[in-house]
Each structure stands twice: as structure tokens, then as C-alpha cells.
Amino acid sequence: MQSDTYTPSQPPLDHCTTLEVAKMLGMAxxxxxxxVDRNELEAWKTPGGHRRISRASVERWISARGHTGADNATPPVLAGRENVSAKRHPSPSVKAAVGVKQILLIEDSVHFQNLVGLIVQQHFPGVVLHVANDGIAGLAMYGQTQPDVLIVDILLPGIDGATLITALRSQSQFARSHLIVVTSLDEEQREPYAFALQGVQVIHKPRLVAELPAALSACLQSPKASS
Structure with missing residues (x-):
């Protein structure tokens, strides 16, 4: 069981493989x-003929997508742009400063952890992002952080997302948190978990880049997240 604030396990390289970018963006x-062929991403080939894509160009694409995505969402501005990345704390037991918004992501996929991290860095640089890798760690971290927004994947090791949501709803402090569910499951595949998803915003992972910034903006600006 492992949990931490959002920090890649190793310092991120300045480039990615095509497969890594595809997984990060939920694309083929x-x-x-x-x-790359349309020059939307910067890329080059290694002497061995393998394509490498600039991580900075991927981040720029994500930022632009938040401004001009399919839903034409208004880009959220909730913190000073002088901050270049999401504020991080070395341990979830260290409370964020008063007034600083917190997001808890419970997600076992490193690719989607990194993708959500990039979205938060680009759009919400003053927000603290915590990450738990499984449902059990997520339950413990929720009690420590009591985040303004909780983002949960349905398919998790330890405790699945639907069971975790049901457990959290039994706790009085859960009333202060907004909930967003992210999943790779389509609507038919979600049916077994429908008991936990009533009234919950669900984002299909292929739509994460287009839909998550606006969803987070609405949650973080809501009075519920300030109570």
C-alpha cells in the first residue's frame, strides 16, 4: 500500500515515447x-529510429485543450500564474495552509496520475494535489487531508471505487467534499457500480483532458469546497 502527494516516482524526463503520450492522453x-505529423507535438527520432516527443509540447497541448476543448470550457483561473506547478506537501499528514484548496486523486494508473497532475499544474497552480495508489490508502488519506475535491477511479486495487465511495458517504466529513469519478468503463460496463454513482459526475477517461478542467473549476469555486 502506497500513498503520497503528487510526485513522479522518478524525475520526469524531458521527452516521452509515443506509447507513453497515448496513454497519458487516453488516445490511440x-x-x-x-x-506529430500535424506539428501539434514536437518530436524527433533517435539514432535507432524511435520517435521521442517533447514533454513540454505535450503540456502545451493539454493547456490549449483546456482553452479550446470540445466543450469550449472557460479556462479556470483560481491562483496566481507566478506559481508554475501544483503546490505539493511531503506527506499527507502535513496540512495545507488555511484557505489552500486540496484535491485527492485515488488512481492506480501512473499514466493517469501524471495526466491529472499536468492538468492541475496547468490550470490550478495554487492547489495541492495528493495521490493515493489504491482504495485502502485512499480511505486513510481522505481522513488526513479532508480534500475539497475527491477524484476516484472505479477500478482500484484493494477496495473498488464504488465500495470506497459508499464507505466515505457514511462519514459526516464527506459532506464537504465534491466527488468526481473517472473511469475507462463505458456506460454499460458501469452498471454493476450504479448504486454508488447516482448524482455523481462521471468522466470517461478518453475525455479527461477535455472535461476535467471545467469540472474541477466548478467544484473549487463552489461554496461547498470553502466550508
């Missing part, structure tokens, strides 16, 4: 290749 590898 061919779609990423076409983006």
Missing part, C-alpha cells in the same frame, strides 16, 4: 502519430 498511438 496512431492518433498521437498524426498529431
Amino acid at each position: 498511438v496512431r492518433s498521437v502519430q498524426l498529431m
